[in-house]
Amino acid sequence: FFFNDTATTEIYTRSIVGSVRCVQETVITGMKKLGVKNQEDWLNCVGALKVIAKGEDKDEYKLFHSFVFKYHMLKPGQKVLEIDAAIVLLNIAVAKRFPICAQFEEYLRTTEKKVMNHDQWMNLIEVFGILQSKAEYDMSGAWPTLFDEFHDWLNARTVSYTHL
Numbered sequence: 001f002f003f004n005d006t007a008t009t010e011i012y013t014r015s016i017v018g019s020v021r022c023v024q025e026t027v028i029t030g031m032k033k034l035g036v037k038n039q040e041d042w043l044n045c046v047g048a049l050k051v052i053a054k055g056e057d058k059d060e061y062k063l064f065h066s067f068v069f070k071y072h073m074l075k076p077g078q079k080v081l082e083i084d085a086a087i088v089l090l091n092i093a094v095a096k097r098f099p100i101c102a103q104f105e106e107y108l109r110t111t112e113k114k115v116m117n118h119d120q121w122m123n124l125i126e127v128f129g130i131l132q133s134k135a136e137y138d139m140s141g142a143w144p145t146l147f148d149e150f151h152d153w154l155n156a157r158t159v160s161y162t163h164l
Contacts, residue, residue, distance in 0.1 A: 062122070068093045069121045080115035083108050090124070098128040103157075107150050120144045 036042050068089055072081060081089070087105050095101040104124075127147045130137055137151050 061125070065093065065125055066118070066122060069118055080117045081121070082115055083113050086116040086121070094124065094128070098125070098132055100128050100132045103154060104128070104150060107153050110153075111149070113146065116146070117144075120146050123147065 031042070036045055069081065072085060072089060073079070087108060090101050090105060123144060127137075127143065127150075131151070131154065139148055139151065
C-alpha cells in the first residue's frame with residue numbers, strides 16, 4: 001500500500017471502494033436508461049455517440065454539447081464551470097471540430113476569467129463556427145461579453161502579426 005499508517009489506509013480504502021461502487025451504480029443505471037443489455041448494444045451506443053460528437057447533426061451535437069457541460073456540475077445547484085475545467089472539456093469535446101479552440105484556450109489563460117456559465121458554453125460552437133469561417137462577427141449581437149472580448153483579442157493579435 002501507499003500508506004504506512006493503518007488508520008489512513010483504512011480510510012482511503014473505504015473511500016476508494018465507495019467511489020467505485022458509486023461509479024458502478026451510475027454506469028449500470030445509465031446503461032439501463034440507454035437500453036444496453038449486452039456487448040452488441042454497448043458497441044452500438046458508443047458508435048452512435050461518436051457520430052453525435054462529430055457534429056454532423058447540429059441539433060444532436062447541441063444536446064451532446066449541453067450534456068458535456070451539465071455532466072460536469074459536481075455540486076447540487078452548481079451553474080458554472082471553473083475555467084480550468086472548461087478548458088479541459090473544450091479540448092475533449094470541441095477542439096477537433098473547431099481548431100480555433102486553441103486560440104480561445106490561450107485567450108482564457110491570459111484573462112482573469114474564473115468561470116464559464118452554460119449560456120457561454122452553448123454559444124461557443126456558434127461563435128467558433130462564425131470566427132473560423134471568417135464570417136462577419138456581429139459585435140452588436142446578443143453574444144456574451146466573453147466572446148466580444150475574445151474577438152477583440154483575436155483581432156489585436158492578427159493585426160500585430162500582420163505588421164511584423
